[in-house]
Amino acid sequence: MTYKENSEKYIENYNLSIGDTIKVHKEDISYTGILLDRPEDAEDGFLVLKLSSGYNIGVAIDNTTAELVEKGDKPKIGYDESEIPKDPSKENISVISTGGTVSSVIDYRTGAVYPKFTASDLVKANPELLDYANYNVKALYNIFSEDMKHEYWVKAAEEIANDISDGADGIVIAHGTDTMHYTSAALSFMLKTPVPVIITGAQRSSDRPSSDANINLIDSVIAAKGDIAEVCVCMHGSLNDNFTYLHKGTKVRKMHTSRRDTFRSINAQPIAKIENKKININPEYSYTKRGENELEVNTNIEEKVGLVKSFPGISKDFIEYHIDKGYKGLVIEGTGLGHTPNELIGSFKRAKDENIPVIMTSQCLYGRINMNVYSSGRELIDAGVISAQDMTPETAYVKLCWALGQSDDYNKVKEIMQTNIAGEFSVKSSIKDFLN
């Protein structure tokens, strides 16, 4: 129960429980309804009642008395463990949930949304999934996207590797959208995979009839059965409910706070478009085919890496702080081609002297780092700052974490950062790759 202080006392005093039908008497009116729980962040001193009309109202408890009308059942949401039929002629797809909103269920009586994740629940919400594959479903953890941590990437990579070893023909990961592109980058560096690993989510939660979860999920399963054996993000391609894009895990970024088509390939084109249940692969794109790679897992990762955005007037304290605090690496979101105020250069030199690699990315997001054009850029190079080329700041950040997990030698890390591991950068900038 999330009632606090006064309300909690009031409820205890009258010996009431959530789910009971109660009557609250005010001076000139009485309300009868089911006592519901209250959002955690809401003000104390109110009860939430669901009236027989279905409406909820808040009743201030001051100067009221309450009585129990009928004891109610505590709302129970049971996980459905019933067996889902397996069809031996179909592929086996492993679905791993990390706590996104792809599958959750609403209790209409109380209005609470429960994250549910059993195969049966998933199939129940999306019965047409049965047309495409057999499913092995598990909830790996249940966190908000913004609470994602490095250790969860490791856990996910290991879980995926296990499932692939156990014979999964493809992996679908349900993920919150906020940090999806960090996870897709992390898995891209940690895994060499013989099967597709598809990350998907929803911008509108699945308890709504307008949710984008169903289409994203089905297209992800189609991608997971397909031939592109890479870590990809599969999400809505437009505001319409008619196609999704498959983006390379290291080139994708969330670009809008709320639109369905928020995920975009940055400095790249989507690998494929999935429309009417068919994958149309971008002909200009050469991809790793199913079975081409042996499964390899490398989850070594350094957590103490910082990401700092440059801005007019930024003080060198921002850099000094990270060095003083023992950070092992630093990604800078510089301005334009990859610049920072002159004041910071001394700090970058100090970082290099202390064996801390500093990677330059651009807050423009689109385009390539080039520190040769202006003298300030050349000074950064002289100070040991390493170019991230056309990587997004987020991908560069994840890559640096991973690179520092491989070695603590500055030169070795620099070499890794400049080697294309998972298609994270390209050497050529196409006229097409802007604002699309």
Added chain:
Amino acid sequence: MDYNELGLKMGLEIHQQLNSEHKLFCPCKTELVDDDYNELIQRKLRPTQSELGEIDRAALQESLRGLNFKYENFEKHTCLVENDDEPPHSLNEEALDICITIACLMNMHIVDEFHTMRKQVIDGSNTGGFQRTGMVATDGYLDTPYGRVVIESLGLEEDAARRIETKDGFTEFRLDRLGIPLAEITTDPSMHDPAQVREVAYMLGQILRSTNVKRGLGTIRQDLNISIAKGARVEIKGVQDLDLMSEIVEREVQRQLVLIDIKEELEKRNAEVLEEIHTLDDLFVDTESKILKSAETIKAVVLKGYNGLIGREVQPGRRFGTEIASYAKKRGVSGIFHSDELPAYGITQDEVDKVTEFLNIGDDDAFIIVAHDEDIAISALEEVKRRAALGLEGVVEETRKALDDGNTEYMRPLPTANRMYLETDIPLFKITEDRIEPIANNLPELPDVKQARIIKEYKLSEDLATQLVKRQEADMFEAILADVDVDATPVASLLAYDLREIKREGYDVNILTLEHYKGIFTLLSEGKIAKDSVRKLAVETIKTPDDDIAEIAEKNNLTMMSEDDVAKIIADIVAQNEGMVKERQMGAMGPLMGMCMKQLKGKADGGLVNKIVREEIQKLI
């Protein structure tokens, strides 16, 4: 009909658009748009897990049928919120305050905290698949000449998107109306007399109109709840015309009575709807019926014991068969053929006999034919079977649509009450005493009260007062007269009649402010302009609203002449017509007045002209 004996019970539900500046949960204007849209967005809705219950492919397929939508988006008039691509903004407090005003006028109890709920609606009229709605107040009342009526609840909710057309498997909606705040007023279902329902609807309309609500076609929608003791609750949507209320009630009661009668007869006959769907394609190979000939397949079901009852009239011009057909139509067919109406529509007696023989049915039995594509025909016949079988239960709980002639037509099943849950994107909204008190202490006057007072206080004609109130100009009228000591009638007449004409001529009358009006009527009260010039001065003021009113009058030659100048002009005219005056004596008064007024209209008061003309004539005779 003795309504009391039949146990007739009625309740009203009224939806009224509020005239707030912005929509309920986004900053878009609350105006409808007739521009071309900028973008058409294509969406699907699907029932959520809880609605489906178990894994049922067939049920899902069925529910997904027809859930393809297109939404007309506008760069200027709509935003990402209507499009379900951005979470709702905070609750529009202006709309809430209008609801608080309405609640106070209906003696209601306002809730301590407003919770926005999501009510599932998957017909596409809400992009999210739910309507946002919340309870503002409960338990009020209205005293009517027929006794007290309890107002059960007042809700504040979003209006739905406008349906434009259904074509090629998509239903297209315009997003302009979605999110306009609506007040939903529900009375308890305790009214027994249609005249009382009409009176309550009228009174509620009066109350709403005294507050800041939208006017005009489609801005208020009245639904009627109705049942009789042996029948079932039916909700009739969209009763536009209050005068039609009694007719609708009478016809609905009649419908329920006939359905009860049909039920009893079906029971007597041990009637039964047979499961099997028959294919009749072979029987109609050479048919003359155009509909049957062009259809992919012709299918039929057998209704044992229904013969003669499908053709029974339930409302004037509507049969039990029409009720069944309206269910089938929801599955995409344009109609059904039932045995009670055949032979007809190009189907011959010979063909009817062949069908009867093929289906092997007896004299008491009936059949229904549907001709369409295979899956649609089957789906429609499933609905036919369902509705026909419901005939054994008498009256079915339904939402029906009011038709123009007083009949009603099936729309959908009654919604279940509890399909509502909290809109988690919007914080709970505490309604404090500090918010309610100033509103409760400044309640608007109800229109009829205001009208009566204005007539008495300003000695206006009833018609002028009615128009002032109806056109929402009464407040402006009183504000002008509070500051300017002038005859009330020309003020009322400009506001009530002339403004409308001026607007029709293409001028934006909203440009005129209280200050403009005060300027115009100050000139009138000081005798500087004539009554006849008020309208013209108003038009000229709209053209140059920043100029000084006296200057506008001057520039446009609307200022009155001095009495001396007037006398001089009249003296000239009379002098020129000396011959006529001599000949006709006072009989020249008429023609001379005409000549003078022609020259002095708007420059001199008619009474003054009359007086001077008379004096001038008398000088000559």
